Ligand code: SF4
Ligand code: SF4
């Protein structure tokens with residue numbers, strides 16, 4: 481009996497050490513550029529960049545998979561900072577989409593919902609709860625307003641509505657990022673003014 485216990489403890493120690501070594505040896509580091517970009521984004525999680533939030537946009541930028549000019553709330557200031565960090569060419573915001581709008585969240589008309597779960601599959605942040613053939617609802621505090629759920633609803637029962645401002649969710653406006661510390665940004669601004 482004692483021998484069996486000693487063998488089990490010994491094996492547990494060996495596997496523990498192996499797992500600890502593997503965790504250190506094969507640790508996957510996050511991309512530091514993603515963190516850098518994420519820091520300059522406004523963090524309103526509004527989804528206007530077509531990504532489900534600021535972090536996914538930062539990740540796509542760090543991989544070079546998207547454009548620098550998609551964050552409408554951040555405006556040209558943020559676009560220039562992104563260009564500075566990524567080394568990508570600055571690109572003016574598209575005037576056709578450069579309209580700031582208040583943050584919206586999704587609402588489901590629970591009387592109309594048929595419980596097809598398509599919206600749950602589309603939601604990148606798991607903000608929708610429900611089950612097959614049962615009504616669904618949106619956890620408002622989790623919804624980033626990315627609008628990925630509304631188009632997939634077969635009965636058109638998802639509405640995007642402006643978020644109600646309350647004492648719980650009101651925030652001071654984000655300070656604008658400093659432009660003085662970004663030579664490329666300053667250069668771009670000068671070029672833009674002289675055009
Ligand atoms: S558009 Fe909205 S979600 Fe996208 S990066 Fe800007 S603030 Fe974040
Ligand atoms: S509920 Fe809809 S709008 Fe809200 S985060 Fe999920 S997919 Fe986006």
Ligand code: SF4
Pocket residue numbers: 588592593594595596597598599600610616632633634635636637638
């Ligand atoms: S996609 Fe529409 S009908 Fe289907 S579960 Fe979601 S809200 Fe209900």
